[in-house]
Amino acid sequence: MVLTARRTEPVTLLQRERALRPDLALIVSYLALSGLGLVMIYSASAPRLLADGQSPTELVRRQLIFVVVGIGMFILASLIEHRTLKMLAPIAYVGSLVLLIVVLYMPVVAGANRWISIGFFRFQPSEVAKISLILALAATLAGSVEKTMHWREVAKSVVLVAIPAVLIFRQPDLGTMLVLGFVAVVMVFSAGITWRQFAFLLISAVVASVSLFKAEAIEEYQIARITAFLDPTADVANTGYNLAQSKIAIGSGGLFGRGLFQGQQTNLSFVPEQSTDFIFTAIGEQLGFVGATVVIGLFAVITWRLLVAAANGRDRFSQLVAIGVAAMLVFHAFVNIGMTVRLTPVTGLPLPFLSAGGTAYIAMSVAIGLGHSVWMRRSPVPVDADL
């Protein structure tokens, strides 16, 4: 991959048409995950809804609307020119900060203010913040050169991450904070940070986290979730309950699963939040190791396509956007699936394209749409795609 700025070369019409060819592997994986998501949401929610006297398709119908909107947004994002995007980056960043401030004054839902409600439309600004941070970082780091990254750019990046991170921390939403951190680290690393700068950043991050704990700024429930992760059997009835139930459900799936709609644990609502954060549990229980591996494989395909797009990116901005999106996707999938098998703490991150929920689905669709756009506008000159 070339990380030096490219000279813009004239592109023939033919080349442009070839360039605009969509990435079928990415799109197929994306749609497959979305479709599976709808099926699993139905499987996980129908029995409970029926028991409550509601229509069993209530939740899945809502999700279907989000999926349709999300696919539309994916197409739109795929079509955005990266130059336009780079121009939009500062606006998007500032706009998302405003939303993050506004959300702090919204009513508390489930112990946190993460939602902005406009009429019957609700959305989570933190999802928007993830994307605008990727754009802002990409724009900032686009000028740097391998091994010559200035401390000034490092400092700018830190500030860019710190402001939304602090605001999100106030909600509080530990998971999203971690997403921002991970995405930033991957992007800064890819942009050519020196080892010394990298070490400095890591040490600062550790110092910052320790002082947060010391200042008791982290909510008790967040600590509880993390300690429950470390010893989930200690308190099975409460915090560890999610984890223990989830692991039991997934474990009972075995190699081939209990069969679709045969999830005893998930269908009987033993696993909490099973259509949202714990949707993977239903997959693990009903479709088994094979099904779960296919899901991970689909995420891996999307990630691979995004990295290939990055390698072929027309300019450093595009490349960094694709890398940032890939990092965001991987981190979500890793932390969410990891949580259901007790590999990572419960942080409340949804599983991209599968978890029920509007903002997250649409935001993630936009994100990979942006990555897809990088592929569609890739450099016409073959680059050494040695990935």
Add this chain to the structure above:
Amino acid sequence: MKSTWRLGAVGFVFVAMFGILTLQLWRVQVVPAEDYVAQAEALQVKSVYTPAPRGQIVDRAGRKLAETRPAFSAVVDGSLVPEAAVEDLVSLLAAFTGLPADEVAYTVEDARTRGDRRVVMADLDNEAAVYLAEHREEFVGVSVIPVPQRTYPYGNLASGVLGYIGQPDPVDIEEGAKHTDILGKAGLEAQYDDELQGTEGRIWFQVDAFRTVLDVLGEDFPDPGNTLILELDIELQEVLEQALTDGLELARTEYNPDGCEPGSEEDGTEDKGCPVRAVGLVMNVNDGSVLAMGSVPNFDPSIFVAGLDEQVYQALPEGALINFAVTGQYAPASTFKALTYVMAMEEGISPQDVDSVEEEILCSGQLAKPLGEGSQQVFFNWTREDDGLQNIHDALMRSCNTYFWELSYALWDEYKGTDQENLLQDWARLVGFDEKTGIDLPTERPGIVPDRELFSKWADEDDPRLDPSRLDFESPWFGGDLFQAAVGQGSMLSTPVQLATAYAALVNGGTVWQPRLVDEIRTQDGDLVREFSPTPVRVIDDLSAATVRALRNDLRRVVNDPRGTAHSAFIDFGEDLDQVGGKTGTAEVIKRRTDDEDNVIQEAVTTALFVGVTPIDDPEWVVVVIIERGGSGGGIAAPTAKPILQFLLDQPMTEVAPALVAD
């Protein structure tokens, strides 16, 4: 292109992350799948215990003394009540049940800390049960479960024998009882708890995580407890308790024409002279079956069924919950003379001045004997004056202390310090004193038969029951102690049931029967589970028929002879009086005390005893009546026993009326 390695590194990290996920999935899903399937299935099934109806207790004619009827209880499941809901739930429940809020709060909190079910209110009426069941959402964690209720149709009757039930205490819980269990706590309810409990049933539900029941998977029906069939006759029991009540009332009016209350020592209201209670039992002398037993005042066992109310408990007279017929230990006093009498006849002991017990000596009003411990004691007969010439038969009829002291003196003089020294005590132990009778009730006490060994032991252990001044002597056991023992006083103690057992053995020819209340245990369907046959504890082979005949005859004279100590009490008995025998006893429990100027500080207080045997020619029943601090045996206890004996002989019962103070 040199820096492609950075993208490669990122790709490598991403691949590693997906790899780790897959590996962990393999570990969780494929390696131990079986185990998780089992765990998953266990979680979907919830079982609920259905309590078994407690077994019945019926009398010998099948009349139900304790039975169980279906009812519902409200229970709170602590694991289903979140912290935030506690306050609302408590106020709601308090308003609904009418119980004090702090009591409800305690129950709810207790259920929450233990994470299991506690009974909020037992025996709901139908309306309340239906209301609770219909408003489950408001009463978070509360459910209505069938909990059969115990009822005692005869109220106070036989309560000492039946006992009572209650919720498990911490010790029971440690031994595996559940908080919603009901356990026997006293009497037969406790003694036969395992038989009465039955086996609880269980219902398995398939539930979801909100414990909404989706399906009933199966049910084990509860197995009701077994039925106890007693030897007890509730009609006779009623006669006994009525007589005891009347006798106690009589004793109280005799003590004070306006009546009295014994009060309690704790709050300073104690009236030491006021008769405290009346205790009695009727036993078959030929097989040990107990036909009636109890003490008055007693209680209604149903007050315990829904949990004992503090106020009700405070209002109970002292000792109302205790069955003194097995737990009370009393000096047998002159009733013990029958034993001394048999010992003397069988061992050939006679007063020193005569050659045989058939010869008469003077029953003097007082007696002084050189007993050798430097304590030249003067003993007074109850008559205080000389009572004429008497042989052993007259002495029993007249309850002449002096005569029995002469017997003890002869025994003491001849055998003290030898291995024959305990002749009297050995006889006492033969007929069952100094050991538990083995009656099928908890809390039985063994009584005391004192001898040199016991007093030495007490001396070694600084036992407060022994006067410290005795420690100055070589042995703390004096001749005077044997004198006391011979007339059932001093340190001699016996339970009423022991006294009945001993008398039964003496009049039936020497068989000591183990007293028993339960005859059979049957399932609710009537199948026999266990049968309790009469059990002899001991048979005294060398008890001569002549002695037994003589004893029966002299017991008859106590009642029938105009000079007998119980004669005046039985004056209106009716035609079968000649079939009644008995022995009076008056035990001094508080000594008369005077100050320096001879003013009385404390009048002597005595406990009245009477042991009756009937029909005396061929004895069937022994009746024991004890009025604690009640006065004299002849004046109070004998009249109390009269209607019981009349009932046993199918005579019309006559009033419990005061008789001449005797014994």
